[in-house]
C-alpha cells in the first residue's frame with residue numbers, strides 16, 4: 001500500500017442521501033442535500049458541523065450502510081485514469097477497496113472475539129501470508145501502543161468495553177486492517193485527554209507509515225491540535241457550506257457554526 | 261419441491277449415508293408383550309428383568325402421550341423395529357467388528373478419535389453396543405465401562421441396586437417404552453476417589469429405516485470420583501421416521517463430579533424423546549452439557565436432583581432448529597438439600613420454520629434452605645417464520661431461596677451486519693460469525709473435536 005505509484009482519490013459529487021424517518025415508515029427524509037468533496041491519499045480532511053448536520057450520515061453512506069440510500073450523485077474511487085463507482089457496492093466490497101470507518105458508536109457483537117474476526121478477515125483477504133503467531137504478535141504490538149489490555153483480543157467485539165476503550169479498539173482495527181481511505185466518526189468524543197493523545201499518536205503513526213486519506217469528523221477543534229488537517233470543511237444542513245485551511249477549525253470553534 | 265428438499269438434506273448432512281449390513285437378528289415391526297418377552301429371552305435375562313420389562317410395557321400402553329410440547333402424532337408405534345441385533349456379541353477389539361459396521365464408524369471418524377483423547381469408547385449400532393473398550397490402566401483401578409447388557413450379566417447386584425431408581429419406568433410414556441424394550445447403552449462405575457482424566461465416549465448410530473433405538477445408560481460415580489462422559493449420534497436420511505428413546509440415570513455420590521456431554525445430530529427423520537436424570541449427593545457436582553442440532557422432533561429436559569447439602573448442578577444447552585425441526589429442550593433442577601446451587605444457561609437458534617423452545621422447571625422444596633439458582637435463556641431468531649418460546653416453571657417453597665431468571669430474544673440487526681461487513685466480511689460470513697458468537701459460550705465448553713464439528717454444523721445451517 002505504501003509503495004503505490006499513483007495516489008487514489010475519493011470523489012463525492014452532488015451526493016443526496018435519504019433515510020427512512022424512524023417515526024414514520026412511509027416518509028423518507030433527505031439528510032444530505034448535494035454534497036461535494038474530494039480527498040486524495042496522503043491528505044487529512046476534517047469535517048465539522050453542528051449536531052444533526054449529517055456528518056455520520058455522510059460517513060455511513062460512504063461506507064455503504066443499507067439504511068442510508070443514495071438518491072442522487074456519485075461516490076467514486078479514482079486511481080490513475082481509472083474510475084470506479086461505489087454507489088451500489090456493499091460494505092464488504094468497499095472495505096476490500098480500502099475503505100474503513102471508525103464508528104461514532106461501535107456496535108457490540110457478543111461472543112465473537114476480535115481475534116477471531118480479524119483472523120477470519122485476514123484469511124479471506126489472503127493477501128498477506130501470516131501465521132497465527134505472526135498475527136498475534138502484530139495484534140499485541142498494536143494493543144500495547146494503544147494501551148489496551150491484551151485480554152481484549154479474546155473478548156466479544158465491543159462487548160462490555162467502556163466508551164473510551166471502544167474508540168481505541170476502532171483505531172486498533174484500523175491499524176491491523178491497513179485501509180487507504182479512513183473515515184473517523186467522532187473518534188475524539190468520550191476520550192479523556194490522555195486517551196485522546198494516545199489515539200492521535202496512533203493515527204499519526206499510521207498516516208506517516210502508509211499515507212492514507214483520512215476524513216476526521218469532529219465536533220471540536222481539540223483533536224485537530226494533535227492531528228493537523230490539510231483541509232477543513234463545515235457541514236451544515238446536508239451541505240458543505242465552507243472549506244478552508246486548518247485555521248477554519250479554530251475560528252469555527254470560537255465563533256460557532258452559525259456565524260460562518 | 262419434495263425432491264429438492266431431500267437433496268439439500270443430503271448435501272448438508274454428511275452422515276446421511278446408509279450401509280448394507282447383515283444383521284444377525286431382526287424382530288418384525290410392532291410391539292406386544294410377546295416381543296418384549298422375546299427381547300428379554302434373546303438377552304438371556306434374569307426373571308426380575310423380564311418381569312420389569314413386561315410391567316413397563318403395560319404402563320407404556322396405558323400412558324398417554326405428553327400433553328405439552330410438539331406433536332408426536334407422526335409416530336406410528338406399529339411401524340417400528342424394536343430390536344435389531346447387528347452382530348452376535350460386543351467386541352472389545354476394533355478389528356473384530358464386522359467389516360460393514362466398521363466401515364460406517366470409520367466414515368464417522370470413530371475410533372481414531374479414541375486413540376487421541378479418550379479414556380475409553382463404545383459404539384452402538386441399531387440395538388446393541390458392537391464395541392466397547394477402556395484403557396487398561398483404568399480397568400485395573402476398578403473402573404467399569406461396559407455395555408449395559410454386560411453390566412446386568414457381570415455385575416448383577418450393583419446393577420439391580422441402581423437400575424430404575426433414578427428414572428422409574430412409569431415416569432412418562434417414553435421412560436416406560438424404554439424400560440420395556442431397552443437395549444444397549446453404557447454401564448459405568450467409577451470407584452471411590454478415582455479420577456478419570458480423559459472422557460469416556462459412546463457413539464450411537466441408527467442404520468435401518470423405521471428403527472427404534474432404546475439405549476439405556478446407568479452411571480454410578482462413587483464418592484470423590486470424577487468423570488466426563490460424551491455421547492454423539494447420527495443416522496441415515498430416510499423418508500420414514502425412526503424413533504430414538506433413551507433413558508439415562510446418573511448417581512453422583514458425595515464429593516463426586518460428573519459431566520455428561522451430548523452432541524445430538526440425528527438426521528431429520530428421527531423422533532428423539534429422551535429422559536435424562538441425575539441425583540447429586542452431598543457436595544457433589546453434576547453438569548449436563550446438551551447440544552441438539554439434529555432430529556425431527558426432540559423432547560429432552562435433562563434433570564438434576566440436588567439432594568445432598570452443598571451439591572451443585574449446571575445445565576448448559578444449545579439447540580438449533582431449522583426447516584421444520586422442533587427442538588423442545590431445556591432442563592429441570594430440583595433443590596432439596598441445603599445450600600445447593602444451580603445454574604441454567606440455555607441458548608437456542610431458530611431458522612426457517614424451525615421451533616427451538618426452552619421448557620424448564622426450577623423447584624426448591626422447604627428443606628432446601630439457602631439454595632441459589634441463576635437461569636439465563638437466550639433465543640436467536642434468524643427468520644420471520646421461525647419460533648422460539650421460553651416456558652420456565654418456577655416453584656419455590658422456601659423463603660431463603662434466591663432465584664434469578666433472565667430471558668432474551670435476539671435478532672441479527674442491520675447495524676451488527678454492517679459493522680462486520682465494513683470490516684471486510686461478506687454478508688453470509690458475517691451472519692454465521694454472529695451465530696457462532698451467540699453459540700460460543702456453549703460451544704467453547706465442548707472438547708475440541710466436537711467444538712470444531714458443531715461450528716461447522718452451525719455454518720452450514722445458517723447458509
Ligand SMILES: Nc1ncnc2c1ncn2[C@@H]1O[C@H](COP(=O)(O)OP(=O)(O)O)[C@@H](O)[C@H]1O
Pocket residue numbers: 019020021022029031049050051052053054055056057058067
Ligand atoms: N437512521 C435514521 N433514521 C432517521 N433519521 C436519521 C437517521 N440517521 C440520521 N437521521 C437524522 O439525520 C440527521 C443527521 O444525522 P447525523 O448524520 O447522525 O448527524 P451528525 O452526525 O452530524 O450529528 C439528523 O436529523 C438525524 O436525526
Ligand SMILES: [Mg+2]
Pocket residue numbers: 055056057104185186
Ligand atoms: Mg454523528
